[in-house]
Amino acid sequence: MAAGPWQAVTALVDQVRRALYDYVRSQDHPVTRDEAAEAQRISRNLAAFHLDKLVAAGLLRARYAAPTDQPRGRGRTPKVYEAAPGCIALTIPERRYDLIGEILAQAVAEDPTDARSAALRLAGHRGVALGRQVGAGGPVADVLAELGFEPTDDDELIRLRNCPFHELAVQQTELVCGLNQAFVAGLLDGLGRTDLHARLAPTLGACCVQIRPA
Structure with a gap:
C-alpha cells in the first residue's frame, strides 16, 4: 500500500528535510538536486538523500527532466522534484x-x-x-x-x-x-x-x- 500519513509526518521531523520540502513546495518549477542543495547550503549528496526520503513518504514526486530554462546538453538528464498532489491528513483514532x-x-x-x-x-x-x-x-x-x-x-x-x-x-x-x-x-x-x-x-x-x- 502507499505511504501512510504517519510516515509522511515523521519524514518532516528532520529540520533539513522539512526545509527542503518547504523549498520545493514554494517553487513554481521542478527542482533539481543541485538547486535544492544550493538553496539550503548543504551538499548535493545530502540533498539527494533527503529529497528521496520525501518521495518515499509520498510528499514529493520525482522524475527525470531537463530544466526548461537551460538548453539540453550532453550527459544524464537530471532528477527533478515537485510537490506531490493531494494532502496529508492525520487523525487519532484513524478516520477515512x-x-x-x-x-x-x-x-x-x-x-x-x-x-x-x-x-x-x-x-x-x-x-x-x-x-x-x-x-x-x-x-x-x-x-x-x-x-x-x-x-x-x-x-x-x-x-x-x-x-x-x-x-x-x-x-x-x-x-x-x-x-x-x-x-x-x-x-x-x-x-x-x-x-x-x-x-x-x-x-x-x-x-x-x-x-x-x-
Missing part, C-alpha cells in the same frame, strides 16, 4: 472520510435519482477492488488494521474497535453503517474469504460491523 466522500460523490454523479442504492453498490465494488489489489488469501486482520478499523480476534469473531467514519455514522447512522458493511463485505469477497461474513452489529464505542464465519 475521503473514502466515504468519494463513494457518495460518485453515487450522486452516477444515479442522482437513487444515490443511496448506488452508494451501497459502489461501496461494495470499492471493497472488492481493494481486496483484489491485496490478493486472494491476504490476511484479513492486517488489511483491516491498515484501513484503521483496529480489528481484534475474539475466538471466531473479528471485532472492529474503531469506525473510520465515526462522526458521519453518528449523524447518518443507517446510511453510513450500511456503506461500511457493504465495503467490508466487498473487501472479504475481493480477498477470496467466502468463509467469512460481514454483519451489522452496532456496539457502543466500536464499529457497527463484525466479521463472523459464514
